[in-house]
Amino acid sequence: xxxxxxxxxxxxxxxxxxxxxxxxxxxxxxxxxxxxxxxxxxxxxxxxxxxxxxxxxxxxxxxxxxxxxxxxxxxxxxxxxxxxxxxxxxxxxxxxxxxxxxxxxx
Amino acid sequence: xxxxxxxxxxxxxxxxxxxxxxxxxxxxxxxxxxxxxxxxxxxxxxxxxxxxxxxxxxxxxxxxxxxxxxxxxxxxxxxxxxxxxxxxxxxxxxxxxxxxxxxxxxxxxxxxxxxxxxxxxxxxxxxxxxxxxxxxxxxxxxxxxxxxxxxxxxxxxxxxxxxxxxxxxxxxxxxxxxxxxxxxxxxxxxxxxxxxxxxxxxxxxxxxxxxxxxxxxxxxxxxxxxxxxxxxxxxxxxxxxxxxxxxxxxxxxxxxxxxxxxxxxxxxxxxxxxxxxxxxxxxxxxxxxxxxxxxxxxxxxxxxxxxxxxxxxxxxxxxxxxxxxxxxxxxxxxxxxxxxxxxxxxxxxxxxxxxxxxxxxxxxxxxxxxxxxxxxxxxxxxxxxxxxxxxxxxxxxxxxxxxxxxxxxxxxxxxxxxxxxxxxxxxxx
Numbered sequence: 001x002x003x004x005x006x007x008x009x010x011x012x013x014x015x016x017x018x019x020x021x022x023x024x025x026x027x028x029x030x031x032x033x034x035x036x037x038x039x040x041x042x043x044x045x046x047x048x049x050x051x052x053x054x055x056x057x058x059x060x061x062x063x064x065x066x067x068x069x070x071x072x073x074x075x076x077x078x079x080x081x082x083x084x085x086x087x088x089x090x091x092x093x094x095x096x097x098x099x100x101x102x103x104x105x106x
Numbered sequence: 107x108x109x110x111x112x113x114x115x116x117x118x119x120x121x122x123x124x125x126x127x128x129x130x131x132x133x134x135x136x137x138x139x140x141x142x143x144x145x146x147x148x149x150x151x152x153x154x155x156x157x158x159x160x161x162x163x164x165x166x167x168x169x170x171x172x173x174x175x176x177x178x179x180x181x182x183x184x185x186x187x188x189x190x191x192x193x194x195x196x197x198x199x200x201x202x203x204x205x206x207x208x209x210x211x212x213x214x215x216x217x218x219x220x221x222x223x224x225x226x227x228x229x230x231x232x233x234x235x236x237x238x239x240x241x242x243x244x245x246x247x248x249x250x251x252x253x254x255x256x257x258x259x260x261x262x263x264x265x266x267x268x269x270x271x272x273x274x275x276x277x278x279x280x281x282x283x284x285x286x287x288x289x290x291x292x293x294x295x296x297x298x299x300x301x302x303x304x305x306x307x308x309x310x311x312x313x314x315x316x317x318x319x320x321x322x323x324x325x326x327x328x329x330x331x332x333x334x335x336x337x338x339x340x341x342x343x344x345x346x347x348x349x350x351x352x353x354x355x356x357x358x359x360x361x362x363x364x365x366x367x368x369x370x371x372x373x374x375x376x377x378x379x380x381x382x383x384x385x386x387x388x389x390x391x392x393x394x395x396x397x398x399x400x401x402x403x404x405x406x407x408x409x410x411x412x413x414x415x416x417x418x419x420x421x422x423x424x425x426x427x428x429x430x431x432x433x434x435x436x437x438x439x440x441x442x443x444x445x446x447x448x449x450x451x452x453x454x455x456x457x458x459x460x461x462x463x464x465x466x467x468x469x470x471x472x473x474x475x476x477x478x479x480x481x482x483x484x485x486x487x488x489x490x491x492x493x494x495x496x497x498x499x500x501x502x503x504x505x506x507x508x509x510x511x512x513x514x515x516x517x518x519x520x521x522x523x524x525x526x527x528x529x530x531x532x533x534x535x
Contacts, residue, residue, distance in 0.1 A: 010205075013204075026167050026168070026171065027167075030171075042197055044199045044201040045160075046198075047200050047205050049168040050161070050208075050209065051202075054208075069166050069167060
């Protein structure tokens with residue numbers, strides 16, 4: 001089924017937004033995501049630099065300043081709301097799974 | 107040794123298969139050198155390489171990160187960047203399928219579907235409308251307004267191509283959503299849509315050549331022959347899906363034929379059919395265009411030859427066609443007779459009645475009814491003149507053919523028509 005863009009977040013999108021809770025530029029975001037996920041999730045440079053302008057356009061992040069040709073972004077209130085919504089969705093998924101007692105039955 | 111291939115560009119739009127192909131080539135000892143106008147070039151390399159494809163990104167920050175990862179930018183084709191890396195374990199540039207899917211979807215936006223289908227259909231029906239309404243099926247009309255024939259067929263071709271684009275966009279979007287957007291799946295559709303466009307274009311050119319009805323010129327025959335060869339060869343080579351090296355001689359041959367064809371067609375289209383108006387259109391541009399030109403025709407610059415009002419009475423603004431040969435002049439004459447008659451329209455019954463009561467022609471009623479309208483018209487209007495080859499009289503107008511010249515002139519005194527014609531042609535010729 002067709003989905004709207006950013007209807008739900010992929011892990012890469014989720015961690016980018018999470019990493020931007022403090023202002024960061026592209027390279028820092030990639031390092032931060034690798035660090036907080038123990039290298040499990042790595043953001044490709046192409047993916048990151050495709051997503052940043054789109055997030056900015058959606059209003060999830062904003063450009064704080066530009067230093068040495070490096071753009072520094074930070075999450076906005078809308079972005080935080082999006083993260084909370086995503087958390088709620090994931091919690092609901094876990095809740096349903098636990099209600100079914102999935103781990104013990106399988 | 108270098109390799110050149112032409113079909114790489116089609117593969118570029120399918121990231122996964124394209125990377126697989128490039129990496130396979132690198133393992134076989136060939137790395138991508140650059141994407142040229144006609145060919146994609148490969149050069150020998152020693153090591154296997156990792157390839158990555160990325161889109162749109164142009165910020166300096168991005169380029170510096172890509173460089174830090176050890177990627178070398180090879181070439182860019184329509185915002186598709188190709189990178190190679192000697193480090194086979196370097197991180198991928200695009201690793202989120204959903205982002206890649208969005209990039210693909212943006213390549214076939216919804217507006218393309220709507221515009222393609224709507225304008226395609228509109229263009230097609232507009233072509234039909236023009237064809238039915240404004241093209242009497244007379245060869246003379248073609249010789250006079252052959253540019254307008256281009257417009258009908260161009261409308262159809264443009265309509266067909268746009269409609270096809272719209273449909274393809276729709277199905278490609280569907281395919282992207284269902285994760286079935288692969289080269290192996292779409293290659294044949296792309297191939298067919300290209301081939302259909304090619305065949306349409308071929309038909310268009312063939313029609314232009316055939317309608318001239320003079321395929322005696324060596325050059326035209328040669329063009330036809332070379333065009334058929336190109337079409338057949340292209341169809342043959344396009345259906346092959348291997349991207350191995352091509353026969354250089356064959357490629358050079360096709361390129362040569364294409365260039366040759368372009369030059370010859372340009373020359374032959376300019377040559378046939380050659381019609382001249384002795385009065386430049388610009389002199390009576392205003393009444394000409396204002397009264398009788400249709401909107402689209404005037405947009406694409408086709409002057410319309412219906413002449414109305416007082417303009418026709420002035421001898422300087424009479425029709426004057428100098429045709430390439432007498433055969434064409436005869437066809438143009440037929441058309442001009444019908445056109446002149448339109449200005450003084452008679453119903454069929456009036457015309458047949460007039461023929462029966464017309465003294466020089468002795469035809470019975472049955473024979474008269476059997477004549478087609480244009481034939482009846484020809485018989486009724488024709489008079490014999492010693493000065494010119496054909497002469498037709500319509501009230502105060504005469505449509506006249508003298509050798510390869512067709513004119514329509516105003517005549518004061520019908521009893522003295524030969525004198526007027528003599529004077530006119532004496533001045534003109």
